[in-house]
Structures are given as C-alpha cells and as structure tokens.
Amino acid sequence: YEYYCPDAGLLKTTLMIRNLQLLKVYFTLLFIIIFNGLSNxxxxxxxxxxxxxxxxxQLDANGGMSSYSTSNIIEDDxxxxxxxxxxxRLVILPEFxxxxxxFYYKPTGHEQFYTNPVGNPYGMGDGNFYYDWLMVFGGVFPTFPEPEHGKTWFLPWKWEFTELSEDRISLRMELQDTINFPAHPGKFNNGVTEVRCIxxxxxxxxxxxxxLEHRLQNTKSTPVTxxxxxxxxLAPGSLPGNTFTPANSEIIAxxxxxxxxxxxxxxxxxxxxxxxxxxxxxxxxKNLAYYDNWDDMGIAYAYPDIQDNYYGVVNHTNSDAVFRISNNAGKTPGMKFWTWGAQQGLNANHENFYHQARPxxxxWSGLSTQFFEDASLAANEEKSWVETYLPxxxxxxxxxxxxxxALHLEAISGENExxxxxxxxNLPDSLFTLTMxxxxxxDITLHQESFVAESNANKTxxxxxxxxxxxxxxxxxxxxISRNGDNEVISYSMPVTLPIPINGINERKIVLPKVMRLNNNTFNLVFSSDIPRNLEVYSLNGQLVYENSSFGREASVTVKSKGLYIVRVYEEGLVYPVKIASW
Structure with a gap:
C-alpha cells in the first residue's frame, strides 16, 4: 500500500540498495555452493x-664438519x-x-617462507653452535634440546600420516634426543635428555x-632441563624461487x-x-620493527616476554604478510629476533662462500625467554601447543x-572523520557478519552486514x-566479526571521543609514520595516508634545523649532525611528535 513520507524517494532508494546488496550476497553464496560441488x-x-x-x-660420523669447499657448489636431492x-601448498622435509x-599461497602466487638459494656452511670452530657449524636452509622447524638451532636441525625425523581424509591431512614427525656429539662446545650443557619431540x-x-602442533615428552622418571x-x-610476498624480505618490511610484534x-x-x-x-x-x-633499520646482524628478545598470541612480518611492497599465532603467554613466552642486517642480506652474493648474510x-618462539636460559620438564611430563601460520x-x-x-580498526580525525x-x-568463500x-x-550500532570473505582481498x-x-x-x-549467528571469530575494541580532538590525544588512532633510515643523516617517514602535511625538525635544545612540506605517503628528513631530534608533524589539524636519532 502507499503512504505519505516526506523522504519517500530516499526511503525507496535506500531499500532498493539494501535489497541489491542482499541479492549480491545470496547469488555469491549460490555460486560458491555450485562451484564447490563441481570442483569437489x-x-x-x-x-x-x-x-x-x-x-x-663432508661430515664425520657424529655430525661434525670434516671438510668443505669454498668454491665448489653442488646440487642435492x-x-x-x-x-x-x-x-x-606446503612442502615439508621430514628428513632434514x-x-x-x-608455504605457497595460491591466490597471490607468493611464497611466505624463505629458502636459501645456495647454502654455505659457516661458524666452523667458533663455538656458537652445538655441532660447531651451521648452514641456513630456511622455512619453519623445531629446535631442541639446546639453544642456537639445537641438535636436530639437519637430522632425519621419523614420520607418518596420522590422518588422511578429503577434509584434513596430518603429518606427524618425531625424534628422540639420544645425541651426544663429543666435540660440542661446553656451553651446550643439557646432555642427552631423552626428550621426545613430536x-x-x-x-x-x-x-x-x-x-603445526608440537609435543615434548620427558621419557625419564626424573626432571630434565x-x-x-x-x-x-619469513619472507612474505616473495616470488617462488626468489624469496627475500624487502627493506621496507615490518615486524609486527x-x-x-x-x-x-x-x-x-x-x-x-x-x-x-x-x-x-x-x-x-x-x-x-620501535625502530627495529622495520627491517631497513637493522644496520647489521644482531639479536633482540621481547622484554620481559611476549604475552599476546601473535607476531609476523608484513611486506610493505605488496602488503602481503604472514603470522604465527599460538598461546605465547601460557606456552612459548620467549621471542627472539635475528637478521643479518637488511643491506648486508640484500646485497650479498650467494654464489660467494664468504658472503654469509641472507635477506x-x-x-623464534621458545619455552624460555632467552637463549642459554633453560626451561624444564618434570618427571614424565608432557607439554604441547599448536601454532597456526596465517597469510x-x-x-x-x-x-x-x-x-x-587479522583485523585493523581505527578512528580517523580531520575533515572526513x-x-x-x-x-x-582464513575461510574464503564463507559467509560472515561484520558489526561496528x-x-x-x-549504545549505537553503526553498521551491520553480511559479507563473503575473499582469498585475495580484505573486507574494508x-x-x-x-x-x-x-x-x-x-x-x-x-x-x-561473527559466523553462524553469534559465534565470534575475531574482534577489537578501542576508546574514542567524539568529536575527535584536533590534538589527536584520542586515538585517531594516530598512526605514527614508519621511520626508515636511508643513511646516518637522512630519514624517510612513511605515513599511512595520502594527505598534505608539514614537517618541522627540532634539536633537543629547541632549535629548528629542518622543515619540509609533502603530499603523499612518504616524506624525507635530513639532519646535519649526530643527536636526537624531534620531528613535529602537522596534518589535518593535528600536531604530533616523532623521534629520530642520527649518529
């Protein structure tokens, strides 16, 4: 029936748009059901x-280095x-x-893990590793019962399939520590633990x-350390056969x-x-979150530990990322960082034996918070946890x-608040509900809609x-985000004030720029949005030493001498500081 409404045209248009949106969801779901049935x-x-x-x-019978060539490269199967x-598509090497x-992601055609194009043994005789040598292959793998790659990083593990169905496949790999390398450096002092890792x-x-589930079993009737x-x-967003981490990549921790x-x-x-x-x-x-700020090789640890359940790396060249998700607070509170240095790795010639750095x-995730700080298992104790790897x-x-x-939420101030x-x-072609x-x-419900997740794009x-x-x-x-009614899948909450203060104290959420040092005196500030902004650089005594205006996501800052500086950023009515250090 017809009734009078001053905004009847607007009402009819709104209802038409909503109906079209619902039809889009329904037809998408129908296509998915038909396609899945056909593709099986x-x-x-x-x-x-x-x-x-x-x-x-060549190795000796105990796994120690017997001899090596600095010029002859061979290929093994x-x-x-x-x-x-x-x-x-996963490729697993139980025997290495x-x-x-x-970890190949088909929708993007990109690799998530690093594979060394040419392995070169290094560290021979330096006392840094259990076998007194090491070689980088890449990927993700368990290490135990000693630090610094442990005893088993190149050994064959027993394996079997524990589940083989159309819906799920599980591959179990197992090794028990009965290893005693006679020439191991003395600081590796946990002995033969007889711990079984599955x-x-x-x-x-x-x-x-x-x-990836890990299970540690103490097979002894006494405690072990x-x-x-x-x-x-990690090298997310890489092309197969040419895996590397670009300098503008960021560690999300x-x-x-x-x-x-x-x-x-x-x-x-x-x-x-x-x-x-x-x-x-x-x-x-802050700064070491960005790969380009690693001036050389080095070790860092989360202090005092990592409590949240995730960390990962994002490649800002193509916005691909990969994450490890697990019960860090309860199981693996240790987090270690290592790189060879960004430029060292990116500029290395992997055909040169003496170029050990890699990009x-x-x-690392550990039971203890640093290397050479032991954890323990009580008599006959078993510990287990699951790690999820998500692109x-x-x-x-x-x-x-x-x-x-993964979810990102922000409140953005300015002219277009x-x-x-x-x-x-991680479930593409499935129906979810977004509520804001x-x-x-x-209490105000800002938005609620059903949407179908995609494998090659996010929902914005x-x-x-x-x-x-x-x-x-x-x-x-x-x-x-919920699924099947009220089953929450992922969510995030943050405090906001309306109107959003122009000084940005309320979380805009102010997204501080990524500071990338090009050299000791020149910095590149990478912002999250394309808007005009002014930059003023002050020394700690308040002297204005540099100013610049820019439009876009990047701005350059140059200082002439060593020291700490404050960059004052002006954008859309906000003013906020960013610290930089030159040496």
Whole structure:
C-alpha cells in the first residue's frame, strides 16, 4: 500500500540498495555452493623431490664438519612431502630437520617462507653452535634440546600420516634426543635428555592457514632441563624461487620493550631509545620493527616476554604478510629476533662462500625467554601447543590477529572523520557478519552486514561520522566479526571521543609514520595516508634545523649532525611528535 513520507524517494532508494546488496550476497553464496560441488575440492598429499644447491661439504660420523669447499657448489636431492588444498601448498622435509620449507599461497602466487638459494656452511670452530657449524636452509622447524638451532636441525625425523581424509591431512614427525656429539662446545650443557619431540603439520580443506602442533615428552622418571625454540625464517610476498624480505618490511610484534645484545653489536645501542629503568640492555621497541633499520646482524628478545598470541612480518611492497599465532603467554613466552642486517642480506652474493648474510627475518618462539636460559620438564611430563601460520593480503596495519584472521580498526580525525575497519579471514568463500558499534552512555550500532570473505582481498568498511547522528562523548568503538549467528571469530575494541580532538590525544588512532633510515643523516617517514602535511625538525635544545612540506605517503628528513631530534608533524589539524636519532 502507499503512504505519505516526506523522504519517500530516499526511503525507496535506500531499500532498493539494501535489497541489491542482499541479492549480491545470496547469488555469491549460490555460486560458491555450485562451484564447490563441481570442483569437489579436497586436501591432497604427494611425494616430491626438492633440489637444493649448497657448497660442498663432508661430515664425520657424529655430525661434525670434516671438510668443505669454498668454491665448489653442488646440487642435492631432498625427499619431501607436499600437502595441498584450494589455497595453500606446503612442502615439508621430514628428513632434514622436520622442516616446512615452503608455504605457497595460491591466490597471490607468493611464497611466505624463505629458502636459501645456495647454502654455505659457516661458524666452523667458533663455538656458537652445538655441532660447531651451521648452514641456513630456511622455512619453519623445531629446535631442541639446546639453544642456537639445537641438535636436530639437519637430522632425519621419523614420520607418518596420522590422518588422511578429503577434509584434513596430518603429518606427524618425531625424534628422540639420544645425541651426544663429543666435540660440542661446553656451553651446550643439557646432555642427552631423552626428550621426545613430536611435530605434526595439519592442513584442512577450505582454509588459507595451517596448524603445526608440537609435543615434548620427558621419557625419564626424573626432571630434565632443555631449551625448545621454533625457528621461523619469513619472507612474505616473495616470488617462488626468489624469496627475500624487502627493506621496507615490518615486524609486527605487540610488545613495548626489547632486550638488545648491544654488548655484542654496538650499533644496536643507538638503534632504539633506552629504557634504563628496566636494565642496561633494555630499550623501547620501535625502530627495529622495520627491517631497513637493522644496520647489521644482531639479536633482540621481547622484554620481559611476549604475552599476546601473535607476531609476523608484513611486506610493505605488496602488503602481503604472514603470522604465527599460538598461546605465547601460557606456552612459548620467549621471542627472539635475528637478521643479518637488511643491506648486508640484500646485497650479498650467494654464489660467494664468504658472503654469509641472507635477506630474511628470523623470528623464534621458545619455552624460555632467552637463549642459554633453560626451561624444564618434570618427571614424565608432557607439554604441547599448536601454532597456526596465517597469510594476509592487502593489509599493512594490524590491531589484532588470531587463528581465524587479522583485523585493523581505527578512528580517523580531520575533515572526513570516520571509523574504518579492515579484516582478512582464513575461510574464503564463507559467509560472515561484520558489526561496528559504539558503546557509552548511548549504545549505537553503526553498521551491520553480511559479507563473503575473499582469498585475495580484505573486507574494508568505512563509517563516516557526518552520516550518523552521534551525541558527543566518550565511547568504546568495536568491530566484531561473527559466523553462524553469534559465534565470534575475531574482534577489537578501542576508546574514542567524539568529536575527535584536533590534538589527536584520542586515538585517531594516530598512526605514527614508519621511520626508515636511508643513511646516518637522512630519514624517510612513511605515513599511512595520502594527505598534505608539514614537517618541522627540532634539536633537543629547541632549535629548528629542518622543515619540509609533502603530499603523499612518504616524506624525507635530513639532519646535519649526530643527536636526537624531534620531528613535529602537522596534518589535518593535528600536531604530533616523532623521534629520530642520527649518529
């Protein structure tokens, strides 16, 4: 029936748009159901042979280095297993350290893990490793019962399939420590622990992520000391056969402080601002999040540990990222960082034996918080945990990551005040619900819609403040993703004030620029948005030493002498400081 409404035209248009949106979702779901039925997608496995080049070497019967060549590169075959579904292809080498050497993401055609193009043995006789030598291969693998890659990184592990179905395949790899290398350096002092490590890789149909379960079993009736670390060598967004981490990549780690080995590498003492209240080697964590700020090789640890359940690396060249998600607070509180140095790795000639550096970011998860700090297992005790490895696409910023996906939420001030959320989920072609809401004296549902997750794009939603009637005040802004009714998949909340203060004290959320040092005196500031801004650089005594105007995501800053400086950024009515250090 017809009725009078002053805005009847607008009402009819709005209803038409909503109906079209619903029809789009319904037809998309119908296509997915038909397509899935036709394709009969399932998980599969097959054998493979991986060919890998390395400088020639020979080991003695105990695994020590017997001889090596500095000029002769040979190619060996390594038997492996491929696990594959619609979106992911894994290559696993049980016979070389239970190593997941490849994590290939089909929708982008990109590799997530690093593979060394040419292996070269190094560290012979330096006392740094259990066998007194090491060689980088890459991928993700378990290390135990000693630190610094442990005893088993190149050994064959027993393996078997524990589940083989169209929906899920699980590959179990197992090794018990009965190893005693007679010539091991004395600091590796946990002895023959007889601990059994079981690592099981599982891939499911329809998922863009995979799981890696680790189980440590003390087979003795007495306590044992040991170290366990998962080593990850990450290079998200790489092309197969040419894996590397670009200089503009960022380590995403929800921590505030790091313990730096600046007593071993002096450059690290100038890389971050000291947090002296926590000790002589503790620093604020900011600059070293960016690969390009690693001036040389070095070691850092999350201080005092990592409590959130995720960390990862994002490649800002193509906005691909990969994350490890696990129960860090309860199981693996240790987080170690290592790189060879960005320019050292990127400029190395891997055909040269003496160029040991490689272009990847190595992140570790451990039972203890630093190397050479033992954990323990009680008599006959067993510890286990699951690690999920998740790729994301088209995202550069992250508020929260879990085993289901990644989400970023921000409140953006300025002329176009808005709330914006981006989300990427590990179940493409599945129906989800996005809800954005404000909670305060008045609770407001800003937006709610059903959407189908995609494998090669994130879901982005912007809610403009001017399009809504929102009383001024303090609120909690939330974005919630649910599935099958009220089953929450991932969510994030943050405080906001309306109107958003022009000084930006309220979380805009002000997204500080990424500071990338081009050399000792020149810095590149990489911002999250393309807007005009002015930059003023002040010395600590308040002297204006440099100013610049820019439009876009990048701005250059140059200083003439060593010291700490404050960059004052003016943008869209906001003023905020950024610290830089030159030496």
């Amino acid at each position: 997608a399932q998980v599969s496995q097959r054998d493979t042979i991986l060919k890998w080049r390395h400088f020639e070497y 390594y038997p492996g297993i491929v696990l594959e579904n619609e979106y992911v 350290g239970a190593r997941i050497i490849s 690592s099981t890789v599982s891939l499911e149909r329809g998922k863009t992520s995979f799981d 040991l170290e366990y670390w998962t080593c990850t060598t 929800p921590i505030d402080y790091v313990y730096l080995k600046d007593d071993w590498w002096s450059w690290m003492g100038n890389a971050e601002e000291k947090a002296s209240e926590y000790g002589s080697h503790v620093f604020h964590y 990847y970011i190595e992140l 994301t696409v088209s995202m550069d910023n992250f508020s929260v990551v879990n085993e289901n996906g 808005r709330f914006e959320t981006r989300v990427f989920l 809401e404000l909670k305060g004296e008045t 939603q912007s809610i403009y403040v001017a399009d809504n009637t929102i009383p001024d005040g303090n609120y909690e802004l939330s974005a919630i």
